[in-house]
Amino acid sequence: MPDKERLGCDMRPIQLILLGAPGAGKGTQASVISEKYHIPTISTGALIREAIARQTPLGMSAKKYIDAGALVPDQVVIDMIQDRLSQPDCADGFILDGFPRTVPQAQALEEMGVSITDVISIEVPDEEIQKRMEGRRICSVCGATFHVEHNPSPAGDRCPCGGMLTVRSDDDPAVVASRLATYHSMTEPLKEYYAKKGLLKIVQGQKQIADTTAHTLAALASRGGR
Numbered sequence: 001m002p003d004k005e006r007l008g009c010d011m012r013p014i015q016l017i018l019l020g021a022p023g024a025g026k027g028t029q030a031s032v033i034s035e036k037y038h039i040p041t042i043s044t045g046a047l048i049r050e051a052i053a054r055q056t057p058l059g060m061s062a063k064k065y066i067d068a069g070a071l072v073p074d075q076v077v078i079d080m081i082q083d084r085l086s087q088p089d090c091a092d093g094f095i096l097d098g099f100p101r102t103v104p105q106a107q108a109l110e111e112m113g114v115s116i117t118d119v120i121s122i123e124v125p126d127e128e129i130q131k132r133m134e135g136r137r138i139c140s141v142c143g144a145t146f147h148v149e150h151n152p153s154p155a156g157d158r159c160p161c162g163g164m165l166t167v168r169s170d171d172d173p174a175v176v177a178s179r180l181a182t183y184h185s186m187t188e189p190l191k192e193y194y195a196k197k198g199l200l201k202i203v204q205g206q207k208q209i210a211d212t213t214a215h216t217l218a219a220l221a222s223r224g225g226r
């Protein structure tokens, strides 16, 4: 059941975009929101990594972009998202983590008839991102993310699901630098795009994940009074 506190006077299902640089904590916040509001998180990065692991044609063609810290071509991710959003579990709302990343991707969402209700940008300085990425670990089975210092897995070098924790190849410092540059040039303009539509809320990423979560949930709950 949707959360009454969140819905307030606004009964539309949550159709949320999480913006923010790679490593800002979108995935971590998405999993909290997903659990609280019982809506799926759709991460294009996770979908692409899955395609690479399965060695599908899409995965094979996307790998060179990911490895270089560049964006996969718009049409590839747009088709992927269109297919995913048409699945029944998205009917009562969803969280987009890592999509859109360009203005044409945002426009494509509108052309699909998707009406976004909330956009939250999690802001973290680049130097902090660089530090965070060095300690980031990802579960090779379920894709859950951890940090060796700030968010260690309770199961040590494994995920609670049993999967081994691994370092993402694109978390290499040189690749991170290029992902950050791509974020600033291609994705950051989306803040203005959604601010003009009155949808943007900014949350400052905090040192403690729980504090960022509190700010993110407050930003989402304030939607009812808009």
Ligand code: AMP
Pocket (backbone or CB within 6 Å): 022, 023, 043, 044, 045, 046, 048, 065, 066, 069, 070, 071, 072, 073, 074, 077, 097, 098, 099, 100, 101, 102, 105, 170, 179
């Ligand atoms: P993420 O897990 O969101 O950091 O995404 C990892 C990588 O997947 C990115 O660096 C891009 O190469 C690719 N990717 C994910 N989402 C998108 C998107 N919306 N548009 C283009 N490329 C994407």
